Amino acid sequence: MATIDELRKIRLKKLEAIRKAGILVYPEKTKRTHKITQILKDFLNLARLKKEIILVGRIKSLREHGGSTFLHIEDGSGSLQAYFRKDRIGERGYKFFLDNFDVGDFIEVRGTLFKTKKGEKTIDVTDFKMLAKSLLPLPEKWHGFRDIEERFRKRYLDLIFNPEVKKKFELRSKIIKEIREFLESEGFIPVETPILQPIYGGAKARPFKTYLNALDMDLYLRISPELYLKRLLVGGFEKVYEIGRVFRNEGMDRTHNPDFTILEFYWAYADYKDLMRFTERMFEYLLKKIFGHLTIKYEGKEINFKAPWQRI
Structure with a gap:
């Protein structure tokens, strides 16, 4: 051979x-x-x-x-x-x-x-x-490309041989698109906050550290966009959101990556009850837009997202 x-x-x-x-x-x-x-x-x-x-x-x-x-x-x-x-x-x-x-x-x-x-x-x-x-x-589909580790490291090959993986990528893209449309229909403004930050915060996690030659200073890859989003509220915005990458220099497994996408939104003059109703509306909107109904099956169980949800 x-x-x-x-x-x-x-x-x-x-x-x-x-x-x-x-x-x-x-x-x-x-x-x-x-x-x-x-x-x-x-x-x-x-x-x-x-x-x-x-x-x-x-x-x-x-x-x-x-x-x-x-x-x-x-x-x-x-x-x-x-x-x-x-x-x-x-x-x-x-x-x-x-x-x-x-x-x-x-x-x-x-x-x-x-x-x-x-x-x-x-x-x-x-x-x-x-x-x-x-x-x-x-690689030959059945004998040359079955190793999970290799599939995850070579996603381009995984996409070639596994149509269901490509469908997940497409579904993820659609979910993010619909989240943006829902938030903006509710009056939230999309923003971009710094990824390189002089002080990291907004979560309890170890950051990645780098160095900015132009200003002779240490910087950190953000572990959360929270602090800068809150500054926008201080500046006068009432509803802001960001969907972007964050970086956490900690352990990793199949469900935890050192870099991942996060959604954070902030809403002035609202309390936790407003956010509970808002979350119900968002999930109903997303499920109807993406799946056409409000029920999904997960691990053999059927979950109905129709509002109102049970309060604990």
């Missing part, structure tokens, strides 16, 4: 062969007409009209069958099978593809849509173009 270094050398030779053929290995532009999710959504109509499609993405699999090759191409929205035929793209072009393209490469393909005998939606390729040559092979 070839080593990673040997496989890289093979791919470098292919990269050089592409360049010698006068082809850009890393072109700056693509002529994509559709994302894969758009193709799948309107497949029957596009196939019926024999409309020429240009799609782009990463080659996730490649299977050669004599004078034809099937591959799966994946972009940020979905995956689609592509069908390469020697009699369609020409013997020279077909050989060039087989000799120089690998799983992991980014490709642009042009063609029309059809369904295979097994009913799989496919693009019949008439032309293709290299978008980016991958110099390292992707």
Whole structure:
């Protein structure tokens, strides 16, 4: 079995062969007409009209069958099978593809849509173009990339092989977006406070320490935005919030990182009862916006977030 270094050398030779053929290995532009999710959504109509499609993405699999090759191409929205035929793209072009393209490469393909005998939606390729040559092979999904530690340290690979991880990233982004929309609909102003601070505070935690050469002074990465947010209230703002990174130089495990995202908001002239009702409204808003209902299942239990919540 070839080593990673040997496989890289093979791919470098292919990269050089592409360049010698006068082809850009890393072109700056693509002529994509559709994302894969758009193709799948309107497949029957596009196939019926024999409309020429240009799609782009990463080659996730490649299977050669004599004078034809099937591959799966994946972009940020979905995956689609592509069908390469020697009699369609020409013997020279077909050989060039087989000799120089690998799983992991980014490709642009042009063609029309059809369904295979097994009913799989496919693009019949008439032309293709290299978008980016991958110099390292992707790890084999089941045998080469199962280690939890490696998955967490190489999130980019984890995202390639585990769609559920990508969905979590997208869900997190949506949650933050909806939190911002809710807070601002309630009159809160988004602000940014200093990350480098001369005095750390707002939480009981050990800080990261650094040094500012320009002012010849020690500084700390913030452990909380609290003190600066409160200064804004002193300055006259009534409702402020910040969503940002904080840093705590302490122990770490799967649920505790030395840097993480925090939400803090401050509201003048309000008491804890106002905040309790506010929290109920926020959770109801977020659940309706993100999930469409107020109940979720967690560890086998169904939790209903409909207000009012039980007071203890």
